[in-house]
Amino acid sequence: MKILVTEGNPSGSKLAYKIIRDVNENGGKVFGFATGIAPEETYRLLRESDVDFTDKISINLDEYIGLSSDHNQSYHYFMNRHLFNEKPFKKSYLPDGMGDPEEVIREYDEILEENPIDLQILGIGVDGHIAFNEPGTSFDSTTHISYLDESTIKFNSQLFNSIDEVPRSAFTMGIKSIMDCKKIILLAFYESKAQAIYDTVLGPITEDVPASILQKHPDTTLILSKKSAKLLPENIITYVSDEEI
Numbered sequence: 001m002k003i004l005v006t007e008g009n010p011s012g013s014k015l016a017y018k019i020i021r022d023v024n025e026n027g028g029k030v031f032g033f034a035t036g037i038a039p040e041e042t043y044r045l046l047r048e049s050d051v052d053f054t055d056k057i058s059i060n061l062d063e064y065i066g067l068s069s070d071h072n073q074s075y076h077y078f079m080n081r082h083l084f085n086e087k088p089f090k091k092s093y094l095p096d097g098m099g100d101p102e103e104v105i106r107e108y109d110e111i112l113e114e115n116p117i118d119l120q121i122l123g124i125g126v127d128g129h130i131a132f133n134e135p136g137t138s139f140d141s142t143t144h145i146s147y148l149d150e151s152t153i154k155f156n157s158q159l160f161n162s163i164d165e166v167p168r169s170a171f172t173m174g175i176k177s178i179m180d181c182k183k184i185i186l187l188a189f190y191e192s193k194a195q196a197i198y199d200t201v202l203g204p205i206t207e208d209v210p211a212s213i214l215q216k217h218p219d220t221t222l223i224l225s226k227k228s229a230k231l232l233p234e235n236i237i238t239y240v241s242d243e244e245i
């Protein structure tokens, strides 16, 4: 695991943007995207760049169950607004939040099988979740329905009018599929993620902290802010100054 610590945003996002651009220029064909506040600035940099994705494929991590693609809190809507409207891909895949669960799951696993992900962007939940794989999810999981933890519902309610509007379940790519991605970048900038980051990097590899499995991934880079990295010892981090980015 490579741990890069920047001043915060926008520096960390600029670093992530540069990695995505390099992978795209060097033959990367399939990009895995996350939603959330952490990747927003990276997507803005991509939107405003000359990066061309028109012959590439994107696959998102997850989608709320019960929200249609035009609902303004759906991940379809988020991705269109933050990236795809301005940077279209040849094909963009997200699970259909209104679809028949069995079919959605089967189709998504087929899509992942046929399109190995070259670069996956991840965020992390306060409880250490990646995508919507909550604590306790099997490391062998593929696409499945996740029932969201209370802490996730509370955190994600920031973007809804009220906590009651937050869906209680979602389709999510599984941990096994995430581990199959060739390269992974995990973004965390908030201080509220510091404990989850500590557990991910230095804690035991356990299904209680889904992101801890990344310790076993051959090419994962964590891009952190000083705040989200505040519990990590100096000797395991690489500080990247604004001048270097």
Ligand code: GLP
Pocket: 034, 035, 036, 037, 038, 039, 061, 062, 122, 123, 124, 125, 129, 130, 131, 132, 152, 156
């Ligand atoms: C949601 C998403 C996750 C994301 C997490 C953190 O739960 N399903 O994929 O990692 O939010 O979001 P943020 O980037 O806002 O910190």
